[in-house]
Amino acid sequence: MENTIATSIFESLSSGVRLDVFRLLVKKGMEGMVAGEIASTLNVPPTNLSFHLKALTQNRLLSVEQEGRFQRYRANIPLMLDLIGYLTEECCEGHPEYCAEMREASMCCDAVLPKN
Amino acid sequence: MENTIATSIFESLSSGVRLDVFRLLVKKGMEGMVAGEIASTLNVPPTNLSFHLKALTQNRLLSVEQEGRFQRYRANIPLMLDLIGYLTEECCEGHPEYCAEMREASMCCDAVLPKN
DNA sequence: ACAACTATTCAACGATTATTGAAATAATGA
DNA sequence: TCATTATTTCAATAATCGTTGAATAGTTGT
Numbered sequence: 001m002e003n004t005i006a007t008s009i010f011e012s013l014s015s016g017v018r019l020d021v022f023r024l025l026v027k028k029g030m031e032g033m034v035a036g037e038i039a040s041t042l043n044v045p046p047t048n049l050s051f052h053l054k055a056l057t058q059n060r061l062l063s064v065e066q067e068g069r070f071q072r073y074r075a076n077i078p079l080m081l082d083l084i085g086y087l088t089e090e091c092c093e094g095h096p097e098y099c100a101e102m103r104e105a106s107m108c109c110d111a112v113l114p115k116n
Numbered sequence: 117m118e119n120t121i122a123t124s125i126f127e128s129l130s131s132g133v134r135l136d137v138f139r140l141l142v143k144k145g146m147e148g149m150v151a152g153e154i155a156s157t158l159n160v161p162p163t164n165l166s167f168h169l170k171a172l173t174q175n176r177l178l179s180v181e182q183e184g185r186f187q188r189y190r191a192n193i194p195l196m197l198d199l200i201g202y203l204t205e206e207c208c209e210g211h212p213e214y215c216a217e218m219r220e221a222s223m224c225c226d227a228v229l230p231k232n
Numbered sequence: 233a234c235a236a237c238t239a240t241t242c243a244a245c246g247a248t249t250a251t252t253g254a255a256a257t258a259a260t261g262a
Numbered sequence: 263t264c265a266t267t268a269t270t271t272c273a274a275t276a277a278t279c280g281t282t283g284a285a286t287a288g289t290t291g292t
Contacts, residue, residue, distance in 0.1 A: 026207050
């Protein structure tokens, strides 16, 4: 992953609306949601949601598929996982024992990183 | 983690300079780096780096400690892990078998998420 | 073809952000 | 104390971002 790709992804996730949308679609998985359903769930005006969906889709965080008169959006989970890998790579110069204490302090460390 | 906290963290990481700084310090782990060392490593003017270090520190992505006439910065790795947990929680409604295919497509999935 | 429905594009405004040089603050060592 | 080094703050500018209503485009069923 390149720096420019990663920053554009983080920029996408730096808006409250876009973060809510993405997390909602991560939960939905392959099922995804159509635009109007997202708008009503999150109480965002359709015109505003469309602006944010476009930004997320342009940065590949979402995929979109036409479905009759609806547009179905899905989260790009592989991209999310690549981004996490980019952020955490070479943590503590590859010596995880150096940051074991810091990992202990996190509630989620067991869920996302191996203890090695 | 709250939405407002997460968005401010993503906003911090949405600048190329700040992302470079944070990843550099993740690699350095507990050792950290002093401001001037970061500036020369990344070729960023000190006045501009200071601006970004302040933003990262205010959002708790970095901690800072006075060390003589130097300021030593370190990455807040527990916060990073909490953020990752917030982003990935309830992935595919807690049924990871639904997104197994998507995980296969990621180069880093083995490194960051359990296969369950 | 037409009406109903879904979603996006456009234009405009206000608010926020990144960058720079110059000046200021703070700590060290002679 | 005084000069030196390290880092931050300040002011000003240019550029970008978020939100909204109105208008537009595409799809469906009759």
